[in-house]
Amino acid sequence: xxxxxxxxxxxxxxxxxxxNDDRRVRVLSPGMLVAKRFLRNRLAVTGMIILIAMFIFxxxxxxxxxxxxxxxxxxxxxxxxxxxxVIFNQEFRYTVADKEVYDGLxxxxxxxxxxxxxxxxxxxxxxFTIEKIDDITYTISADGKVVAITSKDVVSSSTSNDYxxxxxxxxxxxxxxxxxxxxxxxxxxxxxxxxxxIFDESGEEYAYVSQYIVRAVMGDVFLSxxxxxxxxDAVEAKEKSFVYTDEEGNEAEYILSFDASKxxxxxxxxxxxxxxxxxxxxxxxxxxxxxxxxxxMLTRLMYGGxxxxxxxxxxxxxxxxxxxxxxxxxxxxGGKVDNLMMRIVDVFxxxxxxxxxxxxxxxxxxxxLDASKRxxxxxxxxxxxxxxxxxxxxxxxxxxxxxxxxxxxxxxxGISIPRRIFKHLVPNVMxxxxxxxxxxxxTTIIIEATLSFLGLGVRFPxxxxxxxxxxxxxxxxxTHYWNIWIPAGVLLLLxxxxxxxxxxxxxxxxxxxxxx
Amino acid sequence: xxxxxxxxxxxxxxxxxxxxxxxxxIIRCLPTSFVEAMARQKSMQPGSKSYQEWLDQLNQxxxxxxxxxxxxxxxxxxxxxxxxxxxxKWTVPVVDKFKDVIWISFIMGAVSFFFETIIAIPLGxxxxxxxxxxTDYAVSVIALAGIxxxxxxxxSLLKLVFAVKLGWFExxxxxxxxxxxxxxxxxxxxxxxxxVLPIVTLVVLNMGSLMRYTRTNMLEVLNADYIxxxxxxxxxEHKVIxxxxxxxxxxxxxxxxxxxxxxxxxxxxxxxxLYSISGIxxxxxxxxxxxxxxxxxxxxxFLAVLTLLGNLIADIxxxxxxxxxxxx
Numbered sequence: 001x002x003x004x005x006x007x008x009x010x011x012x013x014x015x016x017x018x019x020n021d022d023r024r025v026r027v028l029s030p031g032m033l034v035a036k037r038f039l040r041n042r043l044a045v046t047g048m049i050i051l052i053a054m055f056i057f058x059x060x061x062x063x064x065x066x067x068x069x070x071x072x073x074x075x076x077x078x079x080x081x082x083x084x085x086v087i088f089n090q091e092f093r094y095t096v097a098d099k100e101v102y103d104g105l106x107x108x109x110x111x112x113x114x115x116x117x118x119x120x121x122x123x124x125x126x127x128f129t130i131e132k133i134d135d136i137t138y139t140i141s142a143d144g145k146v147v148a149i150t151s152k153d154v155v156s157s158s159t160s161n162d163y164x165x166x167x168x169x170x171x172x173x174x175x176x177x178x179x180x181x182x183x184x185x186x187x188x189x190x191x192x193x194x195x196x197x198i199f200d201e202s203g204e205e206y207a208y209v210s211q212y213i214v215r216a217v218m219g220d221v222f223l224s225x226x227x228x229x230x231x232x233d234a235v236e237a238k239e240k241s242f243v244y245t246d247e248e249g250n251e252a253e254y255i256l257s258f259d260a261s262k263x264x265x266x267x268x269x270x271x272x273x274x275x276x277x278x279x280x281x282x283x284x285x286x287x288x289x290x291x292x293x294x295x296x297m298l299t300r301l302m303y304g305g306x307x308x309x310x311x312x313x314x315x316x317x318x319x320x321x322x323x324x325x326x327x328x329x330x331x332x333x334g335g336k337v338d339n340l341m342m343r344i345v346d347v348f349x350x351x352x353x354x355x356x357x358x359x360x361x362x363x364x365x366x367x368x369l370d371a372s373k374r375x376x377x378x379x380x381x382x383x384x385x386x387x388x389x390x391x392x393x394x395x396x397x398x399x400x401x402x403x404x405x406x407x408x409x410x411x412x413x414g415i416s417i418p419r420r421i422f423k424h425l426v427p428n429v430m431x432x433x434x435x436x437x438x439x440x441x442x443t444t445i446i447i448e449a450t451l452s453f454l455g456l457g458v459r460f461p462x463x464x465x466x467x468x469x470x471x472x473x474x475x476x477x478x479t480h481y482w483n484i485w486i487p488a489g490v491l492l493l494l495x496x497x498x499x500x501x502x503x504x505x506x507x508x509x510x511x512x513x514x515x516x
Numbered sequence: 517x518x519x520x521x522x523x524x525x526x527x528x529x530x531x532x533x534x535x536x537x538x539x540x541x542i543i544r545c546l547p548t549s550f551v552e553a554m555a556r557q558k559s560m561q562p563g564s565k566s567y568q569e570w571l572d573q574l575n576q577x578x579x580x581x582x583x584x585x586x587x588x589x590x591x592x593x594x595x596x597x598x599x600x601x602x603x604x605k606w607t608v609p610v611v612d613k614f615k616d617v618i619w620i621s622f623i624m625g626a627v628s629f630f631f632e633t634i635i636a637i638p639l640g641x642x643x644x645x646x647x648x649x650x651t652d653y654a655v656s657v658i659a660l661a662g663i664x665x666x667x668x669x670x671x672s673l674l675k676l677v678f679a680v681k682l683g684w685f686e687x688x689x690x691x692x693x694x695x696x697x698x699x700x701x702x703x704x705x706x707x708x709x710x711x712v713l714p715i716v717t718l719v720v721l722n723m724g725s726l727m728r729y730t731r732t733n734m735l736e737v738l739n740a741d742y743i744x745x746x747x748x749x750x751x752x753e754h755k756v757i758x759x760x761x762x763x764x765x766x767x768x769x770x771x772x773x774x775x776x777x778x779x780x781x782x783x784x785x786x787x788x789x790l791y792s793i794s795g796i797x798x799x800x801x802x803x804x805x806x807x808x809x810x811x812x813x814x815x816x817x818f819l820a821v822l823t824l825l826g827n828l829i830a831d832i833x834x835x836x837x838x839x840x841x842x843x844x
Contacts, residue, residue, distance in 0.1 A: 043653065343527070346827075347534045350820040354785060355804055355812055356542060362807035363546045366553050446666050450786055453668045456805075472672045475687065479680045489669035496664035504660070 034431075037509040044505020050498035054491070058305030067296040069303040070461045073277040073286070074294065082217045083254060083269040086235050089211050090263070092138075092150040095169045100147040101126070102140065110140060110150065133177040136211075139170075149173055154213050158197070158205045158225045161216075168207075172198055176209045197225075235265050282483050289483045292471055293460075301488060304463035308495070311379055311458070312445045316437050318383025323390025324433070328421045330391070331398030342395065345388045353385035353447070361456045371459040378457050382444060393436055397429040431510035435503050442499035449492055465492045517835065524831060528824040535820040536595070540588045543809055561607075573602070595817070601810040605803040610814045613799065618781060620690065621788065621795030624711060625780035628718035633773065636723040640730025641765070644738060645757055655727065662724030671717050671790040678713060685713050688792035714791045718784055729772060730765065737764045767838050775830030778822040 017024050028036065038044055062069070092111065096102045106123040113121040113130055120129045129141045136152040155164055155172045164172070168185050175183035175192050182191045190206065191199045200206040205225060212235075214228045223231075227244055234242040234256060245251045255268040276294035280286060288297035330341035357378060364374055401407070402425065410420045426433075451457030452466025459467065468488040472478040477485065552571065559567035582590070594601070600610040636659075643655035679687045686692065692706050737743065738761055746760045747753075783797030792798065796815075803811035 043656070343531060346531045347538065350531060350535045350823045351538060352816055352819045352823075355800070355816045355819070356539075358801065358804040359807065359809070359812045360542075360546070362805055366807065367547060442664060446664070449666050450668060453666075454786075454789070454801075466666075466668075469666075469669060469672070472668075475680075478672060478676055485669075485672065489666065489672070492666050492669060493661070493664055496666070497660055500660045500664050504656075 034506075034509045038505055041505045041508060043501055044509070047498040047501030047505065050494055051502060054305060054495050054498065055309070057491075058302055058309055061302035062299070062306060065296070065299045065302055067299045069299060069463060070295060071299075072294045073280075073290055073296065074274050075277040075280070076272045077275050078270050079273045080255065080268045080270050081273075082266060083221075084214060084216045084223060084231070084267040085262075086231060086265040086267065087213045087263065088235075089152050089154055089213055092152060093154060094148050094150045095166050095173075096148045097146060097166045097170075100142075100145075102142075102148045106140075107150075110138075114138065133174065137173055137177040139174075146170070151177070153177075153196075153209050153211055155207055155209050156213070157207050161219070161222055164207065172207060172209055231267065279477070279481050279484065288487055289481070291468070291484055292474075292477075297468075297483065297487070300463040300468060301465070301491060304465045304468055304488065305491060305495070307375075307458055307462055307464045308445050308448060308466075308492070311375070311448050311464075312441045314379050315382045315386065315444045315448075316440045318379070319386040319390055319440060320433065320437055322383070322387040324394050324426055324429075326387070327391035327394025327396075328398060328426055331395035332402055332417070332421045332425060334399065334402070338395070338399075342392075345391050345395075348385065349388040349392075351385055353381060354451075356385070357381050357451060357456055371462050375458055375462065378448065378451065382447060386440070386444070390433070390436060390440075393432055394426070394429050397432055398425050401425055401428050431506075435507045435510065438499055438503035438506060442496040442503070445492070445499070446496055465489075520835065521828075521832060524828055528828055532817075532820060532824060533592075536592065536817055537588055539813060539816045539820075540591060541584060543813065544584050544587070570604075591813075595813075600814040603803060603808055603811045605806050605808040605811065606799075610810050613811075614796065614814065614818075617794055617796050617799045618783075620793065621783035621797060622781055624714060624718065624784065624788075624793070624795060625782075627711070628715045628722065629776070629780055631715070631719045632723040632726055635719070636726035637730050637769065640727045641734050641757070641762065643727070644731045644734035647735065655731070659724040659727040659731075662720050662722070663728075665721055667717065667721055667786045668790055670721065671713075671787065674713050674717060686710060688790070690793045710791075711793070714784070714787050714793060717787050717790075726772075730769060733768045734761065734765045737761045740764070767834075770837050771830050771834045774833040775826045777829060778825040782819055782822050 092114075094102070094107055094110075103124075106126075106128065109121050109123040110128070110130065113119075118130070119132075120127060122128070126142055128147070131139045131141065133139060138150050139146050140148045140150065149166075149170050151173050153173060153176065155169045157164065171183050171185040172190075172192075174180075175190075175198075176196050180192065182189060184190070189201055193199070196209040197205050198207040198209070208225065210232075212228075212232050214223055214231060216223050224246070227246070230242065230244055231254075239256060241253060241255045243251060243253050252269060255270070257266050257268070258264075259266050277290050278292050278294050280290045280294075282289045286296050286298065288301070291297055291300060326341060326345065330338045330345075360377060360381065361374065364377065398421075406424065407420070410424050415424070448457055449464065449466030449469075452459075452464040453470050455467070455470065457466060458464035465488045469485045469492075471481075472485045555570035556567050559565060559570055565573070598611055602608065603610045603613055606613045639655050639659075643652045646652050675687055679685045686709075690707060690710050691703075692710070695703060695706055698706055738757075743756060743761055746756045751760075781796075783795045783800070785797035785801050787793075788795045788798035789801045800811055800815040804815070
């Protein structure tokens with residue numbers, strides 16, 4: 001732009017300058033000529049605009065976005081959970097007195113004896129006597145001493161989930177079976193009402209005897225007697241659901257279902273559960289929805305773009321650095337040195353990068369290295385396998401450049417060889433180098449994305465456009481959640497396309513032979 | 517000519533030697549615990565060799581117990597006899613597995629290469645003859661888009677449209693569910709049907725560069741003096757382009773096409789993996805992901821051979837097609 005000030009406005013001041021005055025001529029530096037030619041290429045300018053937009057999106061977008069790269073979002077969802085189970089007890093349950101021998105074999109023999117209506121049986125050398133209390137309650141004695149009581153009724157505590165010991169169970173069962181109004185146990189007097197609830201001396205309900213067993217699924221949940229009674233009423237009325245309001249006035253709905261295999265009613269409750277907000281649809285809060293980890297898609301895309309672009313630049317820098325040094329030296333010296341160095345380039349040209357990254361990745365998997373080390377490995381391997389192309393380009397250009405007169409001049413001036421190569425030859429290769437670096441950026445981004453897509457490149461928690469699209473491996477995402485993978489793919493395509501178009505435009509712009 | 521070919525051949529062998537050495541060195545640089553872990557893991561598989569046997573086999577195969585250089589010569593000695601050892605993943609000799617899967621890759625490569633050529637070359641020539649026209653821009657953008665499209669994204673799009681929405685093709689695999697019940701002709705068509713999407717993917721992604729290459733070379737030829745002469749003679753434009761210009765464009769085209777012929781055997785690692793077609797690309801991908809070192813060694817050396825062969829063919833063809841090269 002500085003040159004433009006020298007250009008006098010030709011129309012107005014025609015008279016002031018003579019015809020052969022230099023100021024009548026518009027002077028443009030070679031750089032400006034290139035810029036001019038580039039700007040005239042509409043396609044290339046479009047590419048440039050896309051690239052600038054992409055840079056703003058990835059580098060500034062991440063700062064503007066209200067969310068962090070790995071911020072997870074949650075949503076509450078109504079889930080039906082098992083709450084309690086109700087069993088109408090049809091089997092004899094045995095309570096054995098302390099320190100008495102009444103094992104499983106004896107229990108089995110008891111059942112056999114009861115079926116045959118016998119009042120005594122023998123088991124394992126001991127004689128037992130069965131005494132009937134009522135239809136569902138029997139005591140078993142050995143040597144005149146009660147060793148166990150069996151009943152279809154169950155004694156449950158009204159205040160906790162604990163079970164009672166034999167003495168209390170025995171006393172309670174005997175009392176209810178005989179229809180007594182009160183009984184004594186361990187020096188305390190308990191009263192029994194018509195519902196078979198047992199009250200202690202202070203008048204508080206202490207326990208109850210019932211054929212229904214109600215237990216909460218979670219061990220730490222205690223079900224009140226009132227709740228159990230209402231629940232049993234609902235079960236007996238064969239209702240599908242019932243609503244219970246507890247003492248604090250909280251209302252909750254419970255769903256009842258009968259499980260025939262367990263002979264039990266399952267009580268289910270609808271509860272609000274916090275879960276990761278995965279695969280949510282685009283909304284005001286998340287413009288592109290959320291991904292499988294419940295992270296904001298748009299923010300992931302911004303950070304992914306940053307990772308893809310940074311990796312692209314670093315890899316291309318490594319490639320060009322090695323390529324320019326190698327190609328420059330090889331091209332300058334020519335002859336045997338050139339021959340040898342080019343064979344080395346051939347060797348590296350033959351080494352495929354993909355299998356190496358895959359096998360090193362497998363070894364890194366075995367060693368459980370973290371994601372940032374993998375990213376570093378990826379850049380190094382891509383850089384080290386990508387430079388032969390640039391070395392060949394630089395060498396080819398320098399081979400012809402070194403025959404030109406300005407090189408004879410540098411030699412005459414006694415400039416050192418490294419200076420001659422890197423100060424006088426390499427800058428002349430710059431146009432071709434810039435073009436090939438621009439194209440190289442596109443290629444590198446594709447390779448990086450492909451590897452990340454296969455899970456070999458950038459890995460979670462880092463985002464990359466490749467690993468964002470990785471979700472399509474899940475066919476359900478492929479078909480139902482376009483918002484997960486289409487945007488990343490479009491961004492990737494646009495960026496690489498823009499790099500290629502700009503590279504192409506630069507090539508044309510740098511070429512002075514171009515006719516327009 | 518003969519001398520030239522022999523010289524290049526010897527050069528290629530020397531290069532291959534060093535390539536193999538570098539690949540071997542990379543394997544040796546992997547932590548040994550990895551090799552041991554792999555051997556242990558492999559020995560857990562039902563019906564597999566014992567841990568010690570695997571370890572012994574590895575040591576014997578790669579000379580892992582010796583230094584890098586003796587170890588390399590040990591491996592090389594067997595490799596030149598095409599003995600690349602047993603694959604860890606497939607538990608059969610690597611070369612046997614390779615023989616099983618290479619043909620499907622080659623067929624895929626050859627068919628897509630055929631379509632690439634017949635689409636890309638005419639389009640490239642049209643775009644060059646009508647430089648800066650709308651057609652030229654359209655072709656350029658299509659070519660660049662093809663180069664820029666990430667394989668996995670394009671394949672996913674194709675799958676979504678043609679396999680899921682339209683249901684014309686299947687998502688992946690080489691044979692359908694009822695393959696065994698089909699007649700030989702039916703089996704052929706079943707396989708062909710499954711190969712349509714992968715081949716379309718390959719054609720669209722690969723034709724871009726050939727299109728650009730044709731265009732650039734055609735432009736160069738069109739700017740040459742003899743074309744101006746031909747026009748000055750008053751020849752019809754059609755004759756100038758398809759008789760004088762096109763024949764000269766063929767020189768670089770034949771060279772590049774000849775040079776890419778060996779590449780047909782290399783398999784499309786990504787495309788085959790995406791469509792789960794068990795060609796050499798997919799098979800080597802699955803083996804390498806699970807850390808199958810014998811297969812990795814084989815596949816990388818194989819790829820290097822193909823690259824060298826491609827260069828060799830390109831050089832020779834260049835000398836054959838272009839009489840100006842033969843003098844030097």
